[in-house]
Each structure stands twice: as C-alpha cells, then as structure tokens.
Amino acid sequence: MTDSSKYKSQLTALRDDLTHRVEAISKDLHHEEIEIEKDFAEQATQLENDEVLNSLNDEAKASVMQIDKALLRIEDGTYGICVECGEQIKQQRLQVVPYAALCIACAEKQ
Numbered sequence: 278m279t280d281s282s283k284y285k286s287q288l289t290a291l292r293d294d295l296t297h298r299v300e301a302i303s304k305d306l307h308h309e310e311i312e313i314e315k316d317f318a319e320q321a322t323q324l325e326n327d328e329v330l331n332s333l334n335d336e337a338k339a340s341v342m343q344i345d346k347a348l349l350r351i352e353d354g355t356y357g358i359c360v361e362c363g364e365q366i367k368q369q370r371l372q373v374v375p376y377a378a379l380c381i382a383c384a385e386k387q
Contacts, residue, residue: 281356284375285348291375292344294336302334307371340376347376 306327350356357366361383370377379387 280353284371285351287346287375288347288351292341295344296339297313299337299341301332302330302337306334343376343378346378350378351386361386369378 347356350358357371358364358382359366360378362380364380364382366377366380370381377384
C-alpha cells in the first residue's frame, strides 16, 4: 500500500497553482485587464492568443479534475492503486505524476 499522506500536500499545492493559473487565463480571455484592440490585424493576433489560452485553460482544468480524483482516492484509501487493473502503481510514476490513476502498463494501453 502506498503511503499517500506524503502526496496529499503535493497534490493540494499543485491544485492551488493550477487553479490560480485558470483564474489568470480566464481574466485574459475575458479581456478584464487589456481591452480588445480596435485594429483588425491586432484583433486577429488577439484571437490567436485566445485560442492558445483556451487550450491551456482546458488542459489546466483537466489536470485539476485529475488531482481532485487523486485526492478522493487518498481519502478512500485507494490512492496508488491502478483503477484499471487493481495493481500497485510504482512509486517512481507517482513521484513524476502524483495524480496518476493508471499503472504504466494500463496507461500504455490507452
């Protein structure tokens, strides 16, 4: 069984960081601090930037969801166990991806 308590603070800190990032991206996407340019060429550039920000925002939100699920697995005592095959997830994998829900073998199948 994995000693999940050492990962809880790491996951919480990562979640806080990503949540702040999502909030900052949201401000940028809604142009709360910088007005939309009047020049058409500048608007096109802003649109491209918004597309990149949307992609980063989606990625950050997906990571937050994975972290939330990992925190729930810590609470219910299943953290570190592959949700697919039920085998123990290697510590090296959890150190790199603390919110991993799958062992490497199952992740490679996906």
